[in-house]
Amino acid sequence: MFEHVLSVIIFLPILAGLILLASPASRTIARFTGLVISLATLVLSLELYLRFEATGHLEFVEHISWIKSLGVSYSLGVDGISLFILMAGSVLLPLVYFVFGTKEKGYYANLLIVQGAMAGAICAADMILFYIFWEVMLLPVFFMLGLYGGPRRLPATLKITLYTIAGSLLMLAAIVYLGVSYHAQFNEWSFAMEKMAHLNLTGRVAAVAFFAFMIAFAVKIPLFPFHTWLPDAYTEAPAATTFVLSAVMAKIGVYGVIRFVVPVFDLEFARFAILLAYLGVIGMMYCGLAAITQKDFKRMLAFSSASHMGVIALGVFCMNIQALTGSIYQIVAHATSTGVLFLFAGILEERTNTRTIDDLGGIAAKAPVFALYFAIAMLASVGLPGTSGFIGEFMIVLGAIKFNTAIGVLAGTTLIIGVCYMLWMFQRVFFEKTSSRSEHFKELSFTEGLVFLPVILLIIVMGIYPHPFLSKITPSTALQFAPPASVVAQMPAANAQNYGLTIEQK
Amino acid sequence: MMHGYLYLSIILFCLGIVGVVARRNVFTVFMSIELMLNAANLVFVTFARVHENIDGHVLAMMVMAVAAAEAALALAVVILLHKHKSKLDTNVFSLLKG
Amino acid sequence: MTNDLMLLMPLIIVGAGAILLMVASTCEKLTHELAAYGSAGIFAVAFLVQLSFCIAGNVAPYTEAFNGVLVASNFSKAAGLIILACGFFTSLSSQAYFKRNNFCSPEYYSLAAFAASGMLLLTMAQELITVFIALEIMSLAIYVLVGYDRKSVISTEAVLKYLMLGAFAGAFFVMGSAFVYGAAGSTKFVKIGQYLAAHGMLHSLAMIGGAFFIMVAFLFKAAAFPFHAWVIDVYDGAAVPVTGYMATALKTAIFAVFANFLVIDGALQQQWITFLFWISVLTMFVGNLIAIGQQSLKRMLAASGIVHSGYLLIALVAIGSKNFSGSVIAFYLAAYAAGTLGIFTALSYLGGSGEARKTFDDFKGLAKARPFSAAAISIFLLSMAGIPPTAGFMGKFYIITSAINAGEITLAVLGIVSSIISMWYYLRLIIAMYFHEAEEQFDEPAISSWAPACTFVLVLCVFAISLYPITV
Amino acid sequence: MEQCANYLGLIPLFPLLGAVFIGLLHVFTCKRTALPEKVYGILACVGPVLAFVLALKVFVALKGLAPEARFLSYKAFTWFSVGELHIDMGFLADPLSCLMLLFVTFIGSLIHIYSIGYMGGDKNYGKFFAYMNLFLGSMLVLVLGNGPVVMFVGWEGVGLCSYLLISFYSEDRSNVLAGNKAFIVNRVGDLGFVLGMSFLFWGIGAHGFDYLSLKANVHHLEPAVALTVCLLLFVGATGKSAQIPLYVWLPDAMAGPTPVSALIHAATMVTAGVYMVARFSFLYAGVELAGNIVAWIGILTALLAAIFGMFQEDIKKVLAYSTVSQLGYMFAGVGVAAYSAGIFHVFTHAFFKALLFLGAGSVIYALHHEQNIWKMGGLKKKMPKTYITMVIGALALAGCPPFSGFFSKDEILYSALATGHFGIWAIGVLVAGMTAYYTFRMIFVVFHGEPRDHHAYEHATDAPSVMTVPLIILAIGALCAGLLNLPGIFGGDQVVSHWLAPSLTEHHPHGGVFLEILAIAASVVAFVIGIKIAYTKFGHGAQEPFFSGFADFAYHKFYVDELYDRIIVQPYKAIGSSIWKVIEPNVTDAPVKGVSRLYMVLGTAFKVFQVGYVRVYALYMVLGLGIMSLLLSQSLN
Secondary structure, eight states, X not given: OOTTHHHHHHHHHHHXXXXXXXXXXXXXXXXXXXXXXXXXXXXXXXXHHHHOOOOSSOEEEEEEEEEGXXXXXXXEEEOHHHHHHHHHHHHHHHHHHHHOOSOOHHHXXXXXXHHHHHHHHHHBOBXXXXXXXXXXXXXXXXXXXXXXXXXXXXXXXXXXXXXXXXXXXXXHHHHHHHHHHHHHHHSSOOOBHHHHTTXXXXXXXXXXXXXXXXXXXXXXXXXXXXXXXXXXXXXXXXXXXXXXXXXXXXXXXXXXXXXXXXHHTHHHHHHHHHHHHHHHHHHHHHHHHHHHTOSBHHHHHHHHHHHHHHHHXXXXXXXXXXXXXXXXXXXHHHIIIIIHHHHHHHHHHHHHSOOBGGGOOOHHHHOHHHHHHHHHHHHHHTTOTTSHXXXXXXXXXXXXXXXXXXXXXXXXXXXXXXXXXXXXXXXXXXXXXXXXXXXXXXXXXXXXXXXXXXXXXXXXXXXXXOHHHHHHHHHHHHHHTSOOHHHHHHSOGGGHHHHHHHHHHO | OHHHHHHHHHHHHHHHHHHHHHOOBXXXXXXXXXXXXXXXXXHHHHHHHHHTSSHHHHHHHHHHHHHHHHHHHHHHXXXXXXXXXXXXXXXXXXXXXX | OHHHHHHTHHHHHHHHHHHHHHHHTTSTTOOHHHHHHXXXXXXXXXXXXXXXXHHSSXXXXXXXXXXXXXXXXXXXXXXXXXXXXXXXXXXXXXXXXXXXXXXXOTHHHHHHHHHHHHHHHHHHBOBHHHHHHHHXXXXXXXXXXXXXXXXXXXXXXXXXXXXXXXXXXXXXXXHHHHHHHHXXXXXXXXXXXXXXXXXXXXXXXXXXXXXXXXXXXXXXXXXXXXXXXXXXXXXXXXXXXXXXXXXXXXXXXXHHHHHHHHXXXXXXXXXXXXXXXXXXXXXXXXXXXXXXXXXXXXXXXXXXXXXXXXXXXXHHHHOOSTTOOTHHHHHHHHHHHHHHHHHHHHHHHHSOGXXXXXXXXXXXXXXXXXHHHXXXXXXXXXXXXXXXXXXXXXXXXXXXXHHHHTTOXXXXXXXXXXXXXXXXXXXXXXXXXXXXXXXXXXXXXXXOSHHHHHHHHHXXXXXXXXXXXXXX | OOEEOTHHHHHHHXXXXXXXXXXXXXXXHTTSSOOOHHHHHHHHHHHHHHHHHHHHHHHHHHHTSOGGGOOEEEEEEEEEEETTXXXXXXXXXXXXXXXXXXXXXXXXXXXXXXXXXXXXXXXXXXXXXXXXXXXXXXXXXXXXXXXXXXXXXXXHHHHHHHHHHHTTSTTSHHHHHHHHHHHHHHHHHXXXXXXXXXXXXXXXXXXXXXXXXXXXXXXXXXXXXXXXXHHHHHHHHHHHTTOTTSTTHHHHXXXXXXXXXXXXXXXXXXXXXXXXXXXXXXXXXXXXXHHHHHHHHHHHHHHHHHHHHTTOOBHHHHHHXXXXXXXXXXXXXXXXXXXXXHHHHHHHHHHHHHHHHHHHHHHHHHTTSOOBGGGOOOHHHHOHHHHHHHHHHHHHXXXXXXXXXXXXXXXHHHHHHHTTOHHHHHHHHHHHHHHHHHHHHHHHXXXXXXXXXXXXXXXXXXXXXXXXXXXXXXXXXXXXXGGGGOOGGGTOOOHHHHHHGGGOOOOOOOOHHHHHHHHHHHHHHHHHXXXXXXXXXXXXXXXXXXXXXXXXXXXXXXXXXXHHXXXXXXXXXXXXXXXXXXXXXIIISHHHHHHHHHHHHHHHHHGGGOOOOHHHHHHHHHHHHHHHHHHHHHHHO
């Protein structure tokens, strides 16, 4: 269509949001604006998706030099990996404006800003730019959580904010370290992501930098044991924020790992992959087990989301193409399943004024369409074949088995753990006798049913005919495992995982 | 010869420091500071002789001038203090803390 | 000679303006508001002149004046710009402030101008006694400004503390310069540099001791640990605009001259690296620890000022003496000045009469009543906290880069850690303003449109500065 | 060698489309004016019938080919393909799947027709048929899938449907719990299946992950891996086909409507495990040990279930345990590498067990959802059609010659004997006797003797023909299905076995005539004894017995459910709550809390130094100065 489509996708929502904040617009106008802008973004990104020919490299590149003396530049681009996270955001966010119609102006404005910021973080091809968007991403969440959150929102807000900022500031040091060492090795300043892969990092400082990155992303994902901010934040946040956090923002953490850690710190990554993979698995089981005893369905979904993120992260740490592709596919699947579940949870909360599972029941009889949608999303999140959830999960488990049998077997248990709490919740909320609160539960309105339909269909289509999606992802993931120059120098990338295994056997 | 002057000035300077830290009367404190400045002047003058140029003397003059200005301000402050608490004990003025 | 005067033009304008104001203030008709506009005009003119020097082509980056006593380098020009801008905004915010607190008289503004001229001189000074005199011109004016509210015992106590400790530090400076003079036979930086190049640092004890004392004096003015204790009380005691002025312009001037002094010669700088390293670390952490516990906003900002001095010291540690262009320091000073001055400007018209609102809790629910002011304050706080896309972040980024580039990775990481620590007490005010219910209506009639306008401009500055690319 | 047949894809598609269509109809109409039941009934039967027709077409097509070339395949599209992993959404029809196809669609259609009557008046009429069609579709995917992954789709799909249908009457918590139990237990099995697939893939999957390629490359697989794969897949089978230790869900599954029990939990779904093992016969045949394990687990399950079956009082529970027991037989069969025998038992079992369930359904229907056999009795006169058909079914189940069950069961036992598994054979014979006993215990108690509940008895009558016709058809099936695989000793040539031969890897044991006669005699004797005891105890009516000792223990099913609850469910919940209540706040979150507390403490503590005395500030300066100058002098020297 035209140049700079990425910039538009990023800055259109941000500007709209800022203008809304500054203007004395009424909430209806705010909602309408949000709707229009997010739909426009959706159209743009669909157009992007169609024009995307999967070369595996960055496409739609924009490059404007900013700080010449440091090689910092405003440069954007998407490849198969980032494209899908971007799409997940653009496809899902319009839903919010349809579903939640009665919120303050700031609510919608912040949503717009966070959407743009996330798009920026995903598209950024320069580390500094990435960092800037990465931090900006947090601010709207901070305000939404603090302004429109639940009763115990303040501690939650402080916890998520400080926790995340602490992580990411360390990452800033690591980023600068990368830039400086690039200058030292190639005698030219640059913060461009793809150049960093040529870096040849060894020694203690490199390991420290590796962990600085890992911690920042682990907090965002969140990877066990850095997940402790999640239950409070997800529970106290307004539905849309929880949705944004779980559906897109958490994924950007995984994306960061794929983008920075894997190519740049190939040696450290190979060395610590086994440890990280165990963290992922443990997180999956830990949160999955914790979910079963939750009385509050939002909190339960929060834990389930954390549990799934553990699996997704595991896919990245397994260092083979099946697992990596699987986890990228699972990113989208999880966004469309668990993310949507959070929206449904928001609807439930709005219409019954409760978050306690025991207060509900028999909703399936009252609202069959809602129950159907909910069930489909739920089945996707437990990875039933025929839904999007299965493909990713299967490939991750497959890859995990190849990477390390024990981890693979443990990862497999996600099939069981997930289904336990989900069925338990579904039974108590949708089946059984109708309780007093769910007595007058309102069925989804026609428009609501209509706007959710595409996502629900997407879940099924992605489960039955994933090939077209995967064919856009695989070139990039394959590129991830093409041996970078520095690795060839020390050891073939093919042995990277064997290397990891030998470390593990020691 | 020169070392004598230097030692003297250093001793004066240290006396000044001790005075600032130890004494509580505002007047005394400011006097100790003047003492320190004069010690510095002595050093200037001494070195002026050593280097056999008059820079040092000029500098000493300037320092004196500035010191005088400072002293003037100091006196004004002393008067203010006395107006407020009719005491010149520095420990009295500790409203701002924590 | 004329060329030299040309270089000094901004300084001359400000100084002359100051004297003019002083004289004019004898006549009754000159209300302090007029004086405020006058001084603002003076600062504006000087600023424009300075700016024209900066952007006018074929200006040598480094020109001596008065045979090496003064120097106009890009660094000093940038510092000068910052100082003049601070002066401008301060006089306008003071105008708003003194609508609520009536202890003002026209001399106030001339004193501000005097202080500014001292600072300008300080940025250019290349000779120890010039430094001392400039320092005193600045300090004496500031002393008076701090104690301007003669009725209030608080400000009197503040001026006592400031004056006493300042004079104390000044004495050290004089002693130090005396010894340096003794060692090098001159007080010109250039000569000292030649001496050091010839004999090296460790040749004479006098040189070491002297340089050490001078540094102590600078560290005192920069409020570095362990010479930080006065800052909190003085900032707290002084009137809000004065505090803002001290926190920004004065700090700029001090760090400018400090940098100039440190780069006299590599040997000198090398000698103090380890010291400055530890001092900056301690400064950052002590400043943070003090800031955490504060209830009063001014005291918190004072403490955070200490922390920012710590960051600047990182930059000082990292500067290579060779081809020194203090761009990092200048940039950080500009960013910091924009943020801090912004907050103080906002406080000067939000603080209420007699600075009724001073603690965090007093600003609860401000966002509901004054959304734009609250937003502005939040932006300034975020800038000070170093959250992108504000200037504060870029400043921090440059400092970290220069530190790591100079191999001071530990220092950079510690700086990061300290900024993590500092995050809480910045967010605290935002949380108070946005997430708490209002306990009072902030419904005083709008007194002056100048200060809010300044706040707005400063918000723009915060973003504009962050986009301005510098060459490290 | 294999031919392409596009219509293969349509076979599962019809029921699936039916499911979607009916489901949408139901969802959008149930809140307003519900459609007439006829509409749903007809819509529901279209899919299965069309599928059956196509199945016949497939059969004919296969028949037309040379025995060795009997493969029809159809690749719908590439499902997913990453690196060496390449999975097609493809379907394969060979003799094995064709056989399954035939009886699944046939019995499926019959049961759909039956349900039209049975479900009459239910408010979720439409929903029921949507689920049933969905189930049939998934089952067909399972059967037709050309590789393990595609099979897994159906595998999980049928699991889902069984969950939905068990908890069909969802107002009642116990039903939903039963559904959850079924789904979760199945999931445990599925974990085994997935892991098995993964190992298999990394073993030999790189060259194509469908049955034919796997069969071609199976010799590349290391024995250890092969054993692992076999066992893991069998774990999946135990889940789906209710074998030890995962059989516990099936009896509870009877909470669903009776046609569901007939179709899903007797005839089709539960036999998927057997089908899967037979599918992987090329794999199992290579691994002796795995086969033995399968066989032994199977036969032990058969024994256990038979014991439980003898003491049940719920008519459907009796049939449920008999199903488990028969499944045990099937596994014993495939375990001893008599795959065709196992499959054949699957085939015959489908008929008579469906028949029995539907018959039981009619009884329940007639008695207004009374399921306790001790409240029935003397129904022979009231519902003759049902009685006769059920007796036929019972005889088939009990293995009375010449009914279908006899031949298939005998085939299995004979193969066990012939391959030298005497233990299995002996237990098998014993179980045969017990089967005869409990089956006829049920028949006698329900239909003979005096009516125990006269009120219900009065209103009892034969069901409408829409329900009885399927009974009769099935009865005929139960009667003659056995003849299809008449062993040589009866002058037949095992048609089915030969038909299945191309798609199975088995060698028929030749134990000689003596062994055959021995096997036949043993099972006949066992049958006679069993039925004799049953007759003497219950033939003329009997009162509800009071159980004690072992009987009581068996009546409570050895307390296995309670045991599982103790050692699995409760600990699971305990761990969950302890993580949430204990570990999270005290271990994982403790550092964060600690840091923040330390932070505040330090912050407040530091205010102490701001004493406010200017002299003290000066003192700080001097002290700092002193320390620094000390350090300076240190560094200088």
